Amino acid sequence: MGTTRIRRKLATGIAAVTMALAVPAASWADTLADVMADAYKNSGLLEQNRALLRAADEDVATSLSALRPVLAWAGDVTRSFARTSSSSTFYTPIERETTTVSMGLSAEILLYDGGSSKIQLNAAKESVLSTRQTLVSVEQNVLLQAVDAYTNMQAQSETVALRQNNVRVISEELRAAKDRFDVGEVTRTDVAQAEARLAQARASLAQAQGDYQAAREYFIAAVGRQPGRLTAPPAAVTPAKSVEQAKALALKNHPDILKAQHDVAVADMAVEIARASMSPTVSLTGSYGIEETFDNEAFSKGGSVGVEVSGPIYMGGRLAAAYRKAAAQRDAARAALRLTSISVAQDASTAYASLQVARAARDAGERQVRFATIAFRGVREEATLGARTTLDVLNAEQELLDAQATLITARGNEYLASYALLANMGYLTADHLNLKVTRYDPAAYYNQVKNAPAMLSEQGRKLDRVLRGISKE
Template sequence: MALRQIILAAGLGLAATFAGGHVARADTLADALVGAYNSSGLLEQNRAVLRAADEDVAQAVAALRPVLDWTADVTRQFGESRSASSFGDRVGTVSESASIGLQASLLVFDFGRTRLSIDAAKQAVLATRYQLIGIEQEILFRGAQAFFELQRAQRVLAVRQNNLTVIGRELRAARDRFEVGEVTRTDVALAEARLAEARSQLAVAQGDVARAEQEYITATGRRPGGSSALGTVPAIPPSVEAATAIALKTQPDLIAAQYAVTLADLGVKIAEASLKPTVNLTGRYSLTQDLDDRDFYNRGGSISLGASGPIYRGGALTSALRQSVAIRDQRRAQLLVVSDNVRQSVANAYVNVQVARSAIQASRQQVEAAQVAFNGIREEAQLGARTTLDVLNAEQDLLDARTLLISAQVDEYVAAYNVIAATGRLTASALNLPVQQYDPTVYYNLVKDAPALSSQGEQLNRVLRAIGKD
């Protein structure tokens, strides 16, 4: 809950702007995160992937159930024959019959291969769920980053606009002093050159804002409001070690890789079981009616218990076994790689936070010093002790210091949310975002037992309509 309060507070500075008599509320970070969660097509895509994985469980369960098939056919037989009994004449024959039959089969024993397939499908579902959480984190982090990058661009633009105003005043002052002979034409030209440069930099800043707005729209699915206060930096673990310990328990990509290893282990067992025989119980019943003779029909059935197993299939089964062992080894190695990547991601994000905080402290001191220097040089210039170039240089130093401070502040926010994502806590659930959260267990619980009844099918249809997939 504390994390949620920090997240929501990070965007609650309501910088109201007035346009046409209406008040436009500035977007908050919570608005950006909610928009990113609700509008992401990538999330919808991977939710569908998860539902497809859920159906794999249903199909694996169905393999343990009886299989009932029906057949029906109408047959017309015709031909001609010639024999001694027909004195060498050709005799034509035509007959018609209809038949219908039922066949039921049940898997009795397969050395656990089907049970292992069910377990494997369940492990795949769990892995896919955590992959979906990883995608959710990427979407929310992109939304947060787009929000802060837009704030950076807007604040830099405001500084550039202020800089243009200040240089404009300096140019007017230089022209006034030139008129009375206090400065030369060179001072005026220097001020004019700096004004042109400021206008160019302002155009660049405006372009940066336009690009940041487009990224914000893409990431959040909404147009940005006005600039808002950055708010409080979210709390992060007190050390790299503490953050890493959390990440190794909760990072979704790492957990998905762990389930992938278990899935690969089951794949080896399934491949081994495929080399063994299976036992099936089969029942058949059929009815045949001669359409030319209504009194003639035949009906009957059979029940059989049979076993079958592979003898030679060109080496395909043993190749599949070797392949499953290779996949298991690959997944185990991948787990080590993902674990190392998680450690590195946490460390890098944590270092970026520390670097940003050090930069903020230094930039604040630089801004304070540059402001004092600018004020002093401007006063000295009014007294004739400083040139116009000195004033312009001091203004440029102050502009650079303010820009560095803005960037360092935004970098701290981005790095802090990167730490949260690296530890696996940048999710709608952990942040308690005011959204309709997607519950992956609802669909799974409906299909895990392979429902076939109409009432269960209707319940599934209601769920699909609720998520907009009818």
């Protein structure tokens, strides 16, 4: 919802408005940095993708385990029953029962598999790097949605105040029209026009209050808490000086491009893995066991050591098909990288243009409000002298109201466009913005699991405590 909604707003220039009068003002002040920090801390989407990153980290440990010895044990208790008869016993039935207990250990270590296991380990590491970039992309979307929610609320607060003032002004105009009607200066038509405009103003105020409720829910969903009193945002950032700079930075830093590059590396390694699967596998094996038969006091123990060599001869064409499939997927990953580069460059160019348009709209809006204010004051003064009608005053007031509403929208769009450009260049992150939050270190968990610690080791027990702490959050 977040990214699509924001792009639609930037394209159309329509910002949500209003703040509900029935909602009391919060006791704390919210800055834009506060809102983004809380969105970062409270985002369930970030938590979900952090968990997915930890799962990718464990794939590295799983791949590493294939290069290590495998030690296993097996135990067996067997109770055998038999009833036999033969000529030697004159066909007298003889009951026999035996109990056998065996215990054994087996070990195996891979000596050679054409490099497949090592390549799979490297591919798992590249997948981790790819997943980290996915997390960065999600972080940018979360923070951009928080900016959208903040500017939305800021615009709505100003718009409600504007609608309130509009109702007051038209109420005054209505009273003035009635007073002039009583002394015969205007007709009943002037009074009716003021009555109609007042009804329209009240309807607009009610609409603004309804819109605020939806915007409030959007803020809560984006930030993870109730909104406070929104302070005036700082000056809009200027992330790039030219469209060429914006595109160059986007192609260098955008997480979607970095992810696509790692995906290409994974696809290249998948081809090597498919080729290596056609090679023979050499393993060193060993076993040791003890067997005890309690009924006849038989006892044996012993072991073996050997080298096992295996490999495919003919598998119906399955290995060749797997190789061709991996090659096709590699080509698709490379094409995806090219398409992502084109898309990111285009988005950066569009975002830069949107920011320039938003700034021009804000400048024009400020001039429009300034001159509309002068015109409204002049028309109202002329009306007191009888040179203007009530309708002229109402029209001038409406033009001023429209100009003020347009300016509120333009200011919100400028802030949103500037941060959207930051996101398109890969800079809308907690690190780059220096948000006051405890930042998630994507390498911390990886460094603990990359050596595949066993569950009973000290490192394994430490990891268990870490995971229990995460599950309680």
